[in-house]
Amino acid sequence: MTVRLVVVSHSEKIADGAVELAAQMAPDVVMIAAGGTSDGRIGTSLEKVMSALDQANGGEGVVVLTDLGSAVMTAESAQELAEDPAAVLLADAPLVEGLVAAAVAAQAGADAQAVKQAAEDVYGSGAAGASPVSKVAEGSVTGAGPDFTGDFELINQAGMHARPAAKVAGGLSSMNADVTINGVDGASMTALMTLGAGKGSMLHVEAWGPDAERALNYVGGLVQAGFGEP
Structure with a gap:
């Protein structure tokens, strides 16, 4: 059993496509798309996100990724209304890159906090301040x-x-x-x-x-x- 992922986007096609892409790299992870409005328009739907969270129950926590600002607000509202709000984590990460990183971390068995962190770490560009280590021979x-x-x-x-x-x-x-x-x-x-x-x-x-x-x-x-x- 792994952490499960929910994708909230203003576009149903974007949400579905992001899940399809991430599933190629993490086939065992449950990912649920909640894109667009209930009547197929561009926008977000609290009902769709709540339904996605319900479907995501049964794993080791849920990490939610969003695209634009109002999607974040919709996800926050759904989190507050969830049966177990503490089990739902919202990741501050770019949707596609963050989802792929989160999915691979979940596939590897990471817990919910580590999966969230994996998504958010895609913003990083390096390891400034890393402790130096000694160089060794090639291949060793x-x-x-x-x-x-x-x-x-x-x-x-x-x-x-x-x-x-x-x-x-x-x-x-x-x-x-x-x-x-x-x-x-x-x-x-x-x-x-x-x-x-x-x-x-x-x-x-x-x-x-x-x-x-x-x-x-x-x-x-x-x-x-x-x-x-x-």
Whole structure:
């Protein structure tokens, strides 16, 4: 059982499309679209959002993502009227990128707060202030205490596109570690995609914190397996 997601948009097509996209990367996560008004117009509907929250019951919490301002107000009203308002979290995140990051984090088993944080972290562009760690030989992993580094070559044909970036960011967001990849925040799908790293590119990974070694092994395992792609 995983955290469930609700998407509130002024457009039914946008909500449905965002859910369809995210489902490609998180097929086991329940995602419910609540877009447009009840009569098919552009706008939001409290009734549709309440119905979506009802459908989302039974998971390990609900995270709601919205598009424009009045969608936020509608979601807040629905949260207040929900059977268990504390189980409904509203994420302040861009709709599409945030939904994908949240879905991947939920797929990885993150709790509701971590799923919300994964969505909101797509606003981040780096890891300023990160603790420095020692450089190691290419292809190796080493460390003492909480700090680990590693270098891994992208072998999948498409490199660091949306699906691999979502897998990396989603998994890291559920760990107690700070990770940078080629200098950007490893828990930010958007930041990873801005690297423009194609096949053959080297990813230099730095991690620190209690889960640093696990985080480094997670990233390295994904890269060395080609993210399950050709």
